Amino acid sequence: MIEEIAPQLQRLSFGPVADGVNMYVIGDVLVDSGVSWSAAKLQLALAGRSVTGHAITHAHFDHQGASHFIAEALGIPVWCGEGDRAALESGDPTTVLPKPRGAAHRLARLLAGPAHPVSRALREGDEVGGFTVIESPGHTPGHIAFWRADDRALVLGDVLFNRNPVTLRRRLAEPFATFTWNPAVNRASARALAALGPELICFGHGAPLRDPDAFQRFVTGLPK
Numbered sequence: 001m002i003e004e005i006a007p008q009l010q011r012l013s014f015g016p017v018a019d020g021v022n023m024y025v026i027g028d029v030l031v032d033s034g035v036s037w038s039a040a041k042l043q044l045a046l047a048g049r050s051v052t053g054h055a056i057t058h059a060h061f062d063h064q065g066a067s068h069f070i071a072e073a074l075g076i077p078v079w080c081g082e083g084d085r086a087a088l089e090s091g092d093p094t095t096v097l098p099k100p101r102g103a104a105h106r107l108a109r110l111l112a113g114p115a116h117p118v119s120r121a122l123r124e125g126d127e128v129g130g131f132t133v134i135e136s137p138g139h140t141p142g143h144i145a146f147w148r149a150d151d152r153a154l155v156l157g158d159v160l161f162n163r164n165p166v167t168l169r170r171r172l173a174e175p176f177a178t179f180t181w182n183p184a185v186n187r188a189s190a191r192a193l194a195a196l197g198p199e200l201i202c203f204g205h206g207a208p209l210r211d212p213d214a215f216q217r218f219v220t221g222l223p224k
C-alpha cells in the first residue's frame with residue numbers, strides 16, 4: 001500500500017496488519033525499508049519510480065531488514081546516523097540495543113537484514129529529500145528523524161509509536177524498553193521534536209497523526 005500523505009511524502013506499508021510497519025518516500029529518498037521478508041513487495045512498490053537514496057532512521061530489523069536488498073536492486077547509497085553506522089555495516093544490531101544481553105538481543109540478531117555499507121552518516125541539519133535531518137538519539141544511539149518546516153511534517157521513526165506493533169493497539173506510546181538503548185535520552189528527543197511544533201507526525205508504527213494537540217499532550221505527560 002502506498003499512501004500520499006502530503007506533497008513529496010508517501011507512506012508504504014505491506015501488512016498483514018495495516019500501519020504495522022511503515023516506510024516512507026520523501027522527495028526521491030526512501031526512508032526505512034521494513035522487514036527482510038517484505039523486500040520483494042518493497043521493490044515492486046518502488047518499480048518505475050525515481051529513488052536516488054535510502055536513509056534509515058535506526059538499525060533495527062523492522063527498519064533496515066530490506067535495506068541491503070533494495071540498495072543493491074536500485075543501485076542507491078545508504079545513509080544513517082553515525083551512532084547506528086557500525087550496526088548497519090556489521091549486521092550486528094546488538095550494539096544499538098540496551099544491556100543486558102538476552103532474548104531481545106537474540107531476536108534482533110535473528111531478524112536483522114544483511115549488513116550493508118553506509119555511504120554517508122547523516123547529521124543534524126543535513127537536507128534529505130526536502131526534509132531536514134534531526135538527530136533524535138535514545139531509541140538507538142544514532143536514531144534520526146526528518147522535519148519539513150514548510151508544512152510542519154515530521155517523520156520520527158520509533159521515537160514514539162502510534163500503534164503497538166505486537167499488541168496492535170492504536171495509541172501513542174513510548175517504544176519498547178527492551179529495544180530502547182536509553183529511554184531517558186529518547187524522551188528528551190521526543191520533547192525536542194515536539195518543540196518544533198509538528199502538525200503532521202509520521203511514525204515507524206501506526207497511522208500518521210494530524211492532531212498536534214494530542215501529540216503535545218502525550219509528550220508533555222512523559223516522565224522527566
Ligand SMILES: [Zn+2]
Nearest residue numbers: 060062158204
Ligand atoms: Zn520499529
